[in-house]
Amino acid sequence: MSALQSASGKSHAANPKTYDVVVVGAGFAGMYMLHRLRRLGLSVRVYEQGGDVGGTWYWNRYPGARCDVESMQYSYSFSDELQQEWDWSERYAPQPEILRYANHVADRFKLRPDIALNTRVDRADFDEHANSWSVTTSDGKTVTATYIVLATGCLSNARMPDIKGLSDFKGKVYHTGHWPHERIDFTGRRVGVIGTGSSAIQSVPVIAEQASHLTVFQRTANFSIPARNAALTEQERQAFRAKYPEIRRFAREESRNGIYTEMPDKGALDDGDNERRAKYEQRWSRGGLTFMSVYNNLALDKAANDTAADFVREKIAEIVRDPETARLLRPNNHPIGTKRICIDTDYFATFNRPNVMLVDIKSNPFEEILPNAVRTGGKDYEIDALVLATGFDAMTGSVAKIDIRGRNGQTLNQKWAEGPKTYLGLMSAGFPNLFIITGPGSPSVLSNMIVSIEQHVDWISDCIAFMRDRGLDTMEAKKDAEDNWVAHVNEVAHTTLYPQANSWYMGANIPGKPQIFMPYIGGVGPYRQICNDVAAKGYEGFAMTGAERPRKMAAS
Ligand code: NAP
Numbered sequence: 095m096s097a098l099q100s101a102s103g104k105s106h107a108a109n110p111k112t113y114d115v116v117v118v119g120a121g122f123a124g125m126y127m128l129h130r131l132r133r134l135g136l137s138v139r140v141y142e143q144g145g146d147v148g149g150t151w152y153w154n155r156y157p158g159a160r161c162d163v164e165s166m167q168y169s170y171s172f173s174d175e176l177q178q179e180w181d182w183s184e185r186y187a188p189q190p191e192i193l194r195y196a197n198h199v200a201d202r203f204k205l206r207p208d209i210a211l212n213t214r215v216d217r218a219d220f221d222e223h224a225n226s227w228s229v230t231t232s233d234g235k236t237v238t239a240t241y242i243v244l245a246t247g248c249l250s251n252a253r254m255p256d257i258k259g260l261s262d263f264k265g266k267v268y269h270t271g272h273w274p275h276e277r278i279d280f281t282g283r284r285v286g287v288i289g290t291g292s293s294a295i296q297s298v299p300v301i302a303e304q305a306s307h308l309t310v311f312q313r314t315a316n317f318s319i320p321a322r323n324a325a326l327t328e329q330e331r332q333a334f335r336a337k338y339p340e341i342r343r344f345a346r347e348e349s350r351n352g353i354y355t356e357m358p359d360k361g362a363l364d365d366g367d368n369e370r371r372a373k374y375e376q377r378w379s380r381g382g383l384t385f386m387s388v389y390n391n392l393a394l395d396k397a398a399n400d401t402a403a404d405f406v407r408e409k410i411a412e413i414v415r416d417p418e419t420a421r422l423l424r425p426n427n428h429p430i431g432t433k434r435i436c437i438d439t440d441y442f443a444t445f446n447r448p449n450v451m452l453v454d455i456k457s458n459p460f461e462e463i464l465p466n467a468v469r470t471g472g473k474d475y476e477i478d479a480l481v482l483a484t485g486f487d488a489m490t491g492s493v494a495k496i497d498i499r500g501r502n503g504q505t506l507n508q509k510w511a512e513g514p515k516t517y518l519g520l521m522s523a524g525f526p527n528l529f530i531i532t533g534p535g536s537p538s539v540l541s542n543m544i545v546s547i548e549q550h551v552d553w554i555s556d557c558i559a560f561m562r563d564r565g566l567d568t569m570e571a572k573k574d575a576e577d578n579w580v581a582h583v584n585e586v587a588h589t590t591l592y593p594q595a596n597s598w599y600m601g602a603n604i605p606g607k608p609q610i611f612m613p614y615i616g617g618v619g620p621y622r623q624i625c626n627d628v629a630a631k632g633y634e635g636f637a638m639t640g641a642e643r644p645r646k647m648a649a650s
Pocket of ligand 1 (some may be wrong): 220288313
């Protein structure tokens with residue numbers, strides 16, 4: 095193929111604004127997608143609305159932000175040089191370090207020339223005659239591309255809560271998912287935090303150290319496990335690096351969540367009380383997300399789950415001195431793990447500080463926000479600054495912001511009005527040549543995101559190469575394959591306890607959003623195998639067509 099020819103054989107010389115692929119987003123997914131596609135010799139343009147690369151790590155700069163997956167595993171595996179040369183400083187990398195890593199990757203692989211920063215994709219229209227996408231950006235320009243890849247991230251559309259009077263508040267309002275770039279110093283200020291999910295649980299202990307007074311407004315108590323963060327020694331890094339081939343293989347092929355850890359071989363009720371308690375103690379001391387993989391049925395069996403939930407509730411009661419605050423902090427309305435479990439450093443102990451107060455807004459919902467206070471339960475809580483740790487319109491929010499029009503002018507938002515519909519989380523019928531990285535219907539947010547990102551990017555790159563090599567130029571999920579997959583995703587979810595929680599996995603945090611369990615819970619390893627099998631069978635469940643040869647001939 096000549097350097098001037100696209101995957102579909104179209105010449106690009108005449109129109110420089112035609113690309114083989116437009117990628118939306120320059121986070122970890124978009125950057126690796128660009129790298130892989132360029133290695134295929136394709137012309138690629140990446141559009142990123144942020145002022146730099148890094149995606150979620152560009153926006154989430156709140157105090158205490160760090161990854162809840164250990165840094166030696168929350169990192170790219172596609173380049174052995176990269177994973178051998180990068181030194182992570184702590185067990186869980188802080189946000190600035192992850193952002194430095196993202197920038198290092200952009201520079202090391204010379205990605206920047208193909209990335210347009212500060213440029214939002216507003217609209218994408220599929221042209222059924224040309225079999226290409228027309229993509230309109232926030233600078234008013236339009237380009238065309240054979241393929242479009244949405245690398246828009248699962249948790250990148252920060253959600254502003256709809257609370258009466260919020261716009262009248264006279265102090266500064268910050269959203270954890272859209273934090274300013276300059277350092278915010280809360281010293282001497284009275285701060286209110288709304289929300290008690292992962293972002294709040296990470297930021298509350300840090301804000302409490304600075305603020306003269308901190309009021310945390312809690313609607314739902316959350317389970318959280320100590321991170322036990324610590325500096326990594328050179329010896330620990332080297333030990334990890336030496337095992338990387340096995341660690342990465344296990345994470346990709348065998349694990350359920352993309353994390354290298356022991357696989358549980360029994361259920362929680364198979365052990366006696368003492369033995370079970372000892373195991374929970376051991377995981378609590380070790381810290382981190384692997385607390386939930388001590389037994390193989392915590393996500394499946396309520397009685398088993400209760401043993402882990404009770405253990406954590408007891409820990410909260412031991413840590414928090416004021417009995418009423420401890421009672422409020424003990425989660426009681428969802429099985430442990432069915433909302434994303436949080437990982438903290440001193441979250442519960444922070445409520446022992448004299449300058450920190452917990453306010454229950456479940457029993458006493460917000461009445462209104464006044465210019466200098468939050469009013470709830472007939473009381474005014476005076477504050478100078480407000481931190482909204484209120485989460486995201488997850489998984490579909492960033493896709494929904496783009497006006498995407500497929501066949502017959504149908505919009506993706508119309509198609510997904512009752513919940514996202516995809517085949518394998520990768521494509522949606524009626525939207526040819528549009529791929530989604532870690533889309534709804536794939537393990538995505540239930541996994542170590544970088545493992546899932548790399549799997550999707552590799553699959554999409556291989557697929558585009560397959561098409562190019564066979565003169566195929568259009569690919570689309572078949573409706574029946576998609577329907578079967580959506581039913582399967584739903585069925586598997588309902589064999590677990592997950593749908594019992596009002597979680598963002600279910601869309602339950604957004605008023606009016608359809609309540610459907612969005613990620614695929616079948617596990618990272620099994621899911622990868624399904625995707626590989628689909629590819630091995632000539633992309634079974636997808637229709638592929640080419641101007642030159644029909645698919646059967648091409649594949650033979
Ligand atoms: P979240 O888990 O959705 O939590 C949002 C919090 O705000 C909840 O406590 C929610 O209460 C509350 N809230 C929302 N709207 C409200 C309203 N109108 N009034 C009162 N309270 C309201 O969001 P998040 O903490 O930003 O975390 C989202 C996800 O991002 C996490 O689950 C995780 O996957 C990811 N994350 C990861 C890390 C990490 O890697 N360490 C850090 C941060 C975030 P309800 O529960 O009652 O709705």
